[in-house]
Amino acid sequence: DLIAPPADSPMRSRDFVFGCGTSSYQIEGATHTDGRLESIWDRFCATPGKVLRGENGDIACDHYHRLDEDLDILQRLGVDAYRFSIAWPRVMDAAGQPNAKGIAFYKRLLDGLGERGIKAFVTLYHWDLPQHLEDKGGWLNRETAYRFADYADLMSRKLAGHGDVAAWTTHNEPWCSAYLGYGDGHHAPGLKSNRWAAQAMHHLLLGHGLALPALRANAPQALHGIVANCAPGYADSDTAEDRDAASLFETYQNRWVLDPLLKGEYPADLWRLWKGCEPLVLDGDMDVIGRPIDYLGINFYSRAVLRSKGADTIAWVRHEGVERTTMDWEVYPQGMQDLFEAFKRDYPNLPPLYVTENGMSSHDGVDASGQVDDLQRQSYLKRHFAACSRAMANGVDVRGYFVWSLMDNFEWAFGYERRFGLVHVDFETQQRTLKRSALAYADFLRERAGR
Numbered sequence: 001d002l003i004a005p006p007a008d009s010p011m012r013s014r015d016f017v018f019g020c021g022t023s024s025y026q027i028e029g030a031t032h033t034d035g036r037l038e039s040i041w042d043r044f045c046a047t048p049g050k051v052l053r054g055e056n057g058d059i060a061c062d063h064y065h066r067l068d069e070d071l072d073i074l075q076r077l078g079v080d081a082y083r084f085s086i087a088w089p090r091v092m093d094a095a096g097q098p099n100a101k102g103i104a105f106y107k108r109l110l111d112g113l114g115e116r117g118i119k120a121f122v123t124l125y126h127w128d129l130p131q132h133l134e135d136k137g138g139w140l141n142r143e144t145a146y147r148f149a150d151y152a153d154l155m156s157r158k159l160a161g162h163g164d165v166a167a168w169t170t171h172n173e174p175w176c177s178a179y180l181g182y183g184d185g186h187h188a189p190g191l192k193s194n195r196w197a198a199q200a201m202h203h204l205l206l207g208h209g210l211a212l213p214a215l216r217a218n219a220p221q222a223l224h225g226i227v228a229n230c231a232p233g234y235a236d237s238d239t240a241e242d243r244d245a246a247s248l249f250e251t252y253q254n255r256w257v258l259d260p261l262l263k264g265e266y267p268a269d270l271w272r273l274w275k276g277c278e279p280l281v282l283d284g285d286m287d288v289i290g291r292p293i294d295y296l297g298i299n300f301y302s303r304a305v306l307r308s309k310g311a312d313t314i315a316w317v318r319h320e321g322v323e324r325t326t327m328d329w330e331v332y333p334q335g336m337q338d339l340f341e342a343f344k345r346d347y348p349n350l351p352p353l354y355v356t357e358n359g360m361s362s363h364d365g366v367d368a369s370g371q372v373d374d375l376q377r378q379s380y381l382k383r384h385f386a387a388c389s390r391a392m393a394n395g396v397d398v399r400g401y402f403v404w405s406l407m408d409n410f411e412w413a414f415g416y417e418r419r420f421g422l423v424h425v426d427f428e429t430q431q432r433t434l435k436r437s438a439l440a441y442a443d444f445l446r447e448r449a450g451r
């Protein structure tokens with residue numbers, strides 16, 4: 001058995017939710033169809049030098065036109081739940097009015113999941129901001145937080161009654177939107193200032209908090225929360241300086257997002273790293289951001305090893321001879337257990353956790369027999385399932401686990417070269433092929449369901 005969690009794992013309980021995930025811009029394509037507006041990722045991809053080989057999401061997995069086939073694949077996998085995101089530029093026009101055709105697509109998606117007995121975890125924002133909002137400052141403009149709350153209200157009203165939405169997620173990885181988008185410029189909109197990153201983060205989190213009351217009112221049955229990409233930091237040596245560097249890394253990577261949400265304040269030592277970058281915070285903002293959430297989604301991929309480079313400066317250490325993925329990320333399953341147990345210690349009011357993304361990229365090709373033998377992915381998942389099981393055995397409340405990703409897709413600045421899918425996609429023919437990992441996952445899920 002190459003993929004299943006240990007025999008005594010609490011993840012084998014029927015209440016534990018297994019699924020897989022995608023996001024709108026990474027799979028849908030059809031960027032000019034049915035009145036979809038331009039997003040910041042369309043603009044970013046069209047800017048020379050931003051995305052590997054100049055690729056973009058115009059076609060991607062053509063999911064917008066292959067919805068039924070992809071729903072059938074989800075059914076074949078036997079997942080309990082599917083995590084996807086809504087493309088904001090598809091469902092609202094520039095005046096903030098609903099786009100019925102765009103909304104109809106998500107109704108069909110939810111209905112199709114419902115017919116197949118698959119729960120939905122719906123993310124509102126997985127990075128595809130309408131470009132017209134970016135033209136007014138994007139997440140640097142406080143207004144965007146209020147527009148986001150309007151969008152959340154509209155979608156949770158329009159989609160009510162379709163399928164079985166178990167959870168609404170405001171943002172996927174605000175760290176990426178704020179830091180990669182406005183701080184280091186590797187993601188759309190490609191701006192570069194730590195001060196802007198801090199202000200963008202504040203408005204992203206404010207938008208999250210502002211959206212919660214409408215989501216709760218419109219979808220009282222569902223869980224409401226947010227998803228953060230987190231990683232543990234380990235000191236390269238036992239010196240006080242390196243231990244401080246590892247802690248500063250965790251402040252920047254994890255606490256920058258989690259402290260405002262769960263403690264109602266930004267971590268003070270963030271401003272040691274970024275002197276003078278404090279955002280403008282209005283009275284009452286931190287209360288809005290700290291509104292209670294029902295669950296916290298964690299996207300886990302890897303760890304970081306750090307050493308000090310003098311006062312308040314940290315450096316990433318790259319160890320040779322360790323297992324890596326084609327993203328060059330170290331494979332370090334133990335990090336998931338360490339991270340979750342640290343969260344439990346650090347946040348007394350930690351809500352139930354879901355692993356909303358975990359998975360790896362590898363060079364997967366279809367062989368002569370029509371198989372994709374992605375042994376490393378199966379092993380990666382099995383070891384992370386085991387790490388999650390150990391954290392649960394030590395008292396961490398984890399309720400579900402979503403493999404990233406359902407299928408190979410547009411991997412942002414890396415284009416189509418990096419393949420994270422359980423399902424292989426031939427981007428010439430749009431042919432889908434279940435990799436060995438998908439078949440093994442389906443076997444485990446079938447066995448667990450007693451089918």
Ligand code: GBH
Pocket residue numbers: 023026172173176229299301302303304328329330357404411420
């Ligand atoms: C997620 O972001 C996204 O939600 C998803 O859309 C994307 O396809 C997927 O991951 C795969 O990339 O260099 O070892 O220190 C992940 C955010 C931020 C996680 C950078 C890894 C660096 C790891 N990533 N981080 S390492």
